[in-house]
Amino acid sequence: xxxxxxxxxxxxxxxxxxxxxxxxxxxxxxxxxxxxxxxxxxxxxxxxxxxxxxxxxxxxxxxxxxxxxxxxxxxxxxxxxxxxxxxxxxxxxxxxxxxxxxxxxxxxxxxxxxxxxxxxxxxxxxxxxxxxxxxxxxxxxxxxxxxxxxxxxxxxxxxxxxxxxxxxxxxxxxxxxxxxxxxxxxxxxxxxxxxxxxxxxxxxxxxxxxxxxxxxxxxxxxxxxxxxxxxxxxxxxxxxxxxxxxxxxxxxxxxxxxxxxxxxxxxxxxxxxxxxxxxxxxxxxxxxxxxxxxxxxxxxxxxxxxxxxxx
Amino acid sequence: xxxxxxxxxxxxxxxxxxxxxxxxxxxxxxxxxxxxxxxxxxxxxxxxxxxxxxxxxxxxxxxxxxxxxxxxxxxxxxxxxxxxxxxxxxxxxxxxxxxxxxxxxxxxxxxxxxxxxxxxxxxxxxxxxxxxxxxxxxxxxxxxxxxxxxxxxxxxxxxxxxxxxxxxxxxxxxxxxxxxxxxxxxxxxxxxxxxxxxxxxxxxxxxxxxxxxxxxxxxxxxxxxxxxxxxxxxxxxxxxxxxxxxxxxxxxxxxxxxxxxxxxxxxxxxxxxxxxxxxxxxxxxxxxxxxxxxxxxxxxxxxxxxxxxxxxxxxxxxxxxxxxxxxxxxxxxxxxxxxxxxxxxxxxxxxxxxxxxxxxxxxxxxxxxxxxxxxxxxxxxxxxxxxxxxxxxxxxxxxxxxxxxxxxxxxxxxxxxxxxxxxxxxxxxxxxxxxxxxxxxxxxxx
Numbered sequence: 001x002x003x004x005x006x007x008x009x010x011x012x013x014x015x016x017x018x019x020x021x022x023x024x025x026x027x028x029x030x031x032x033x034x035x036x037x038x039x040x041x042x043x044x045x046x047x048x049x050x051x052x053x054x055x056x057x058x059x060x061x062x063x064x065x066x067x068x069x070x071x072x073x074x075x076x077x078x079x080x081x082x083x084x085x086x087x088x089x090x091x092x093x094x095x096x097x098x099x100x101x102x103x104x105x106x107x108x109x110x111x112x113x114x115x116x117x118x119x120x121x122x123x124x125x126x127x128x129x130x131x132x133x134x135x136x137x138x139x140x141x142x143x144x145x146x147x148x149x150x151x152x153x154x155x156x157x158x159x160x161x162x163x164x165x166x167x168x169x170x171x172x173x174x175x176x177x178x179x180x181x182x183x184x185x186x187x188x189x190x191x192x193x194x195x196x197x198x199x200x201x202x203x204x205x206x207x208x209x210x211x212x213x214x215x216x217x218x219x220x221x222x223x224x225x226x227x228x229x230x231x232x233x234x235x236x237x238x239x240x241x242x243x244x245x246x247x248x249x250x251x252x253x254x255x256x257x258x259x260x261x262x263x264x265x266x267x268x269x270x271x272x273x274x275x276x277x278x279x280x281x282x283x284x285x286x287x288x289x290x291x292x293x294x295x296x297x298x299x300x301x302x303x304x305x306x307x308x309x310x311x
Numbered sequence: 312x313x314x315x316x317x318x319x320x321x322x323x324x325x326x327x328x329x330x331x332x333x334x335x336x337x338x339x340x341x342x343x344x345x346x347x348x349x350x351x352x353x354x355x356x357x358x359x360x361x362x363x364x365x366x367x368x369x370x371x372x373x374x375x376x377x378x379x380x381x382x383x384x385x386x387x388x389x390x391x392x393x394x395x396x397x398x399x400x401x402x403x404x405x406x407x408x409x410x411x412x413x414x415x416x417x418x419x420x421x422x423x424x425x426x427x428x429x430x431x432x433x434x435x436x437x438x439x440x441x442x443x444x445x446x447x448x449x450x451x452x453x454x455x456x457x458x459x460x461x462x463x464x465x466x467x468x469x470x471x472x473x474x475x476x477x478x479x480x481x482x483x484x485x486x487x488x489x490x491x492x493x494x495x496x497x498x499x500x501x502x503x504x505x506x507x508x509x510x511x512x513x514x515x516x517x518x519x520x521x522x523x524x525x526x527x528x529x530x531x532x533x534x535x536x537x538x539x540x541x542x543x544x545x546x547x548x549x550x551x552x553x554x555x556x557x558x559x560x561x562x563x564x565x566x567x568x569x570x571x572x573x574x575x576x577x578x579x580x581x582x583x584x585x586x587x588x589x590x591x592x593x594x595x596x597x598x599x600x601x602x603x604x605x606x607x608x609x610x611x612x613x614x615x616x617x618x619x620x621x622x623x624x625x626x627x628x629x630x631x632x633x634x635x636x637x638x639x640x641x642x643x644x645x646x647x648x649x650x651x652x653x654x655x656x657x658x659x660x661x662x663x664x665x666x667x668x669x670x671x672x673x674x675x676x677x678x679x680x681x682x683x684x685x686x687x688x689x690x691x692x693x694x695x696x697x698x699x700x701x702x703x704x705x706x707x708x709x710x711x712x713x714x715x716x717x718x719x720x721x722x723x724x725x726x727x728x729x730x731x732x733x734x735x736x737x738x739x740x741x742x743x744x745x746x747x748x749x750x751x752x753x754x755x756x757x
Contacts, residue, residue, distance in 0.1 A: 017608065019328050019407055028597060028609040029568040032549040036622045036663065060597040061609070064562060065554035146398045150380075153397040160729075174425040174646045176734045177720045178568075179660055183729025197409055199400045284357040 020206055027054075027194040028061040029178065030157060034139045034192055035061075035068050037182045041139035041192075042099070042132075045071040047083035047090075048257035049214055050143030050195055053203055055090065056212050057194060058141075069141070070097035074128045076120040077104030078238040078260040086215040099135060101127035118239045119262045129165040132189055139182065141192050147199045148286075157196050163187035200255075201280055208273040219276065220253045220268045231264025255280075327535050332411040332426035332459070334450040335436025340467045344436060344505035344526075345399070345412050346377025351512035352527055354401035355380060396422045405531040420694040421646035423453050424734055428720070432461040432533055434526070435486075439472045439502070443485045445679075451486065452679045455493035456642065456696065456736065458716060461533050462490060463499050465526060469518065470504040476520045492682065501526055542606075543631035544572030545710070545718045547662035548624045552611055564595060564611035565620055570662065570717040573605035574612060574628070581632040582618055583625045583708035589614040606717075623664035625708040625718075633718075635706035639668075642677075642712075643699050643723065643733040645691040651699075651723070651732055652690045659703055659735075661721040667704040668723070674698045691733070699735070711738035 017025065034041050043058065045051045058067045073087060091098045103123050106112035112123050132140060146153045156172050158180040173181055182190050195203070207214065225232040225248065226241035233240050235247045238260045252265035253276070270276045335341035349355050359380060367376045399410045411426030427433055433454040437447050454462050464486045472478045483500035490498050501510055502521055509515035512527045524532070549567040574580075578591045593613040594604050604610045612626060620626075627633060639659070645651050651670060659668040675684040676697040684698075691697045701723070712719030723733040 016327065022328060022607065024597070025568060025607055025609040029549070032566050032568075032609070033663070036550045061566070062550075062552060063595075063598040064556075064559045065552045147400045150397070153399060173731045174421050174734070176425055176428040176646075176722065176731075177716065178429075179662075179720065179722050181660065181722060181724060181729065181731050183658075183724060185728060197398070197400070286356045286358055 020202065020209060023198055023202055024057065024060075024206070026178075026197065027057045030180070030192060030194040031058050031061040031141075033180055034141070034182070038139040038190070040135065040137050041069045041141065042072045042135070042137045043067075043069050043141040044128075044143070045073050045087065045090075045098070046143075046257065047073070047079075047087040047215060048143070049203055049207065049218060050145065052086075052090070052212060052214060053198075053206060054141060054143050054194060055094075056210060059094065066095060070099060072099045072101065072128075072131060072135075072137070072140070074101045074124045074131070075103065076124060076259040076261075077102065077107070078120050078236075080215070080217055080234070080254075080257060080260060082215045082217050083257055099131060101131040103127055119259065121259045121262050124259075125165075132165060133187075137189060138184065139190050139192050141194065143195055144193045145195050145198050145200070145203075146193075155193060155196065157193055158182055159191040159193070160184060161189050161191055165189070167191075200286075201277070204273070204277050204280060208277060215257065217254045217257065220251050220271045222249050223252050223265065224249050225252060225265055232266070233264055234260050236260060328407045328409065329432065329530060329533065329535055330409045330411070330430050331432040331434065331530065332413055332423070332430035332454075333434045333436065334413055334423045334426070334453070335434075335465075335467075336438070336444065336446040339436045339438045340505045341412075341436050342378035342380075344434075344465065344467065344503070344511065345410065346380040347505045347508055347511045348410075348527060349380060349399065349401055350377055351508060352401060352403055396426050403527070403531060408530065420449060420453070421644065421734075423450060424457065424644045424646065427454055427457040427459050428716075428734065430457075430459050431535060432463065432530070433459045434463045434465050436465045436467050437482060437486070439466050439468045439478055439482065442482045443489065447486065448489060449679045451490045451495065452493055452677075452682065452696075453644075455490065455495045456644070458712065461497045461499070462495050463501060463526065463529060464490075465505075466500065466502045467505050469502045469509060469515075470507050474502075474504075474509075474515075474517045476518075479521075499523070499529055501529065542571040542715055543633070544574050544578075544628045545570040545606075545633075545662075545715065546574060546612060546626040547664070547718070548620055548622055548626060549663050550622060551620070562613075563617065564593075564613050565624075565626065566609075566611045567626075567663065568609045569604060569606040571606045571715050572628070572631075573603055574610070574626075576602045579629040580614070580626050581629045582620055583627065583632065584635045584706040585619070585624070587618050588629055589616040589618055591615075623662075625662065625664075627708070633708045633710055635708050637703045637706050638671075639699075639701040639703060639707065639709060639721075639735075639737060640739060641699055641701065641721070641735045641737045643691070643697060643735045645693060645695045645697070645733045647725070647730050647732045648693050649725075649730075649732075650690040650692045656726065657701075657732060658724040658726050659701060659707075659721055660724060661707050661709060662718060664707065665724070666707065667726070668701045670699060670723075671702050672700040674700065699733075701735075709737045712736035713738050 043054060103120055106127055107114055144152055154169055156175045184190055224235045226235055226245040232252055235241055241247055251269055253268040254265050256263055270279045333341055363379045364375045366379050397412045399412055401408050411430060413423045413426035435450045466479050466482050479502040487498050502518055503510040510525045514525055546569050547567050548565045552564040552566050554562050576591050576594055580591055581588050591612055592615045594601050595611040596604055596608060653670055653673050655670045657668050658665050673688055675686050676688040676695055710718040719737045721735040722731055725732055
């Protein structure tokens with residue numbers, strides 16, 4: 001039971017926390033605030049790296065007890081099989097409860113209509129908000145980070161949503177010190193973003209430090225892809241490629257994991273965590289700019305989707 | 312802003328973190344400064360810059376408008392003003408930064424309070440042509456009130472005053488005189504042109520008379536205080552962890568984030584407000600056992616005795632335990648659109664504890680122009696800063712804000728709909744407030 005105290009060069013203080021320790025401590029504080037103040041919280045879990053880090057933090061925050069939240073996955077029907085497999089394994093391993101809101105079911109029974117461009121990401125909003133209402137979730141954890149996009153940079157850690165799940169950037173509560181105000185009326189809920197202050201690089205460095213397992217698609221592998229709007233999309237039953245979109249096998253990896261129809265792979269030979277970190281540190285493209293078609297639709301694409309209830 | 316070009320991960324993880332806030336009046340060029348800082352420190356990535364170039368071109372501008380990097384909302388771009396606080400992230404080889412980019416418009420002064428509440432440094436922007444104006448004084452006072460340790464005065468648009476030293480010197484002198492009245496611990500004045508890039512990241516060749524650091528150099532080298540550990544130990548209990556499993560049938564841990572100071576195994580502690588005492592038998596840092604932990608670590612503390620302890624209690628070393636009180640004297644910044652009235656019933660959230668409370672008195676309201684106190688205003692409206700006396704239904708273990716930003720701060724909340732009404736800082740006085748009392752109700756326009 002010894003404590004290693006490292007001296008910080010800048011301050012001479014033996015008690016300075018490393019950057020990652022400070023972020024981890026803050027995120028755990030946020031998880032515990034929600035556990036202490038809400039009745040029915042849920043973690044949005046997609047099997048992507050941010051939600052995997054969220055789950056890891058939640059497991060640490062309540063150890064040796066179980067995580068006092070269930071998980072909610074909004075399944076677009078176009079998910080990567082590796083990611084679904086990871087999701088189910090994580091749920092089984094930690095004895096968690098998983099709710100699935102299925103976009104495919106909504107399309108099949110006519111409650112949602114497929115978009116002409118085939119992108120299902122915007123279609124997630126309705127199943128998400130209806131699942132929140134049906135289960136009466138009052139706090140919904142999302143893995144959103146403020147470094148992702150400029151509308152997200154405006155997001156609070158505790159973000160109040162009205163009964164329609166809408167975000168109104170002009171009516172956000174001031175968020176002062178670490179005093180998060182989770183008060184809400186019946187029907188309203190709070191979106192909570194424990195990774196708000198993390199960057200993509202922080203997430204990867206934390207994954208490396210904590211030796212967290214990820215789905216294989218985050219590392220370079222050979223994959224049949226085709227080019228659309230400057231991105232490498234995975235060929236598959238979801239609807240690609242079209243006739244004039246030739247398929248080729250390339251060495252690629254994913255920086256984000258979302259709907260197959262709008263999440264692009266990047267050319268990469270990074271097969272290890274260290275290689276991925278080095279690659280990201282040198283990249284001149286943002287995570288979303290490189291790989292997300294849905295954000296390119298307009299200058300305010302993210303803001304507009306968030307207003308409607310997207311996370 | 313995710314990454315910095317060419318940095319190795321080991322270098323990045325060794326750096327420290329500085330949280331800072333920017334403030335400036337409308338049209339002082341704050342968004343341009345932030346854009347310049349991000350752009351020249353190579354924290355803007357290709358796709359972001361392309362988006363800005365595209366948007367600028369689409370509006371008929373021939374150079375990229377760097378303000379577009381930060382104005383993230385439709386309404387902000389339409390009006391060319393910053394409405395809400397945005398948080399931005401960038402890194403240099405020396406340090407990582409979290410920037411709270413706060414609006415300067417009078418209507419949004421509360422957002423500067425939001426940004427300053429967690430900042431260790433504030434950049435106050437001034438237009439060199441206008442000098443120190445009312446908003447400048449307001450921003451300096453808010454930074455002082457929130458006890459932001461370092462203040463930078465960035466005198467912008469030096470290109471429009473022919474880079475003249477006397478212009479800069481006069482503004483710096485006036486500001487320093489005002490800010491030292493407020494007990495701002497450290498002031499650094501820097502002449503810049505955010506538009507042309509002088510002294511933001513690169514030293515200016517047009518201001519040879521200036522021998523100080525650029526804005527970025529200063530941000531990289533200003534000492535970050537981690538001296539929370541020198542303060543008395545304070546541990547607000549967030550949540551009780553009781554697994555009740557075969558493996559851990561008797562585990563009972565108090566989870567929370569250490570607000571200040573350090574906790575040690577074997578230390579005698581007092582639980583407030585009950586006043587019961589025990590000894591720390593174990594500390595777990597997220598699953599790993601340790602014998603000492605300090606702020607701001609999130610930990611779980613175990614005690615020798617099975618006491619009745621729940622969320623909202625405060626555990627502190629018995630030797631330095633705080634007193635409890637039901638009469639809170641504080642300075643508040645009113646952040647809601649509806650007023651705060653004498654006699655109003657509210658909720659008070661302090662650390663992890665939320666209690667019923669009533670506003671007993673509003674002894675004065677502060678005028679930021681001359682730091683005078685307006686007596687008994689009866690109410691505080693949006694963006695007012697004033698003194699209050701609040702009576703709580705239960706005792707609170709409250710420190711003065713001067714001693715601890717974490718355990719001396721609180722929120723007043725409307726019990727009806729949960730609206731955050733005011734940001735509170737406990738303690739006898741806004742230390743530097745002048746004692747002069749004015750009778751007339753002039754100049755209270757904010």
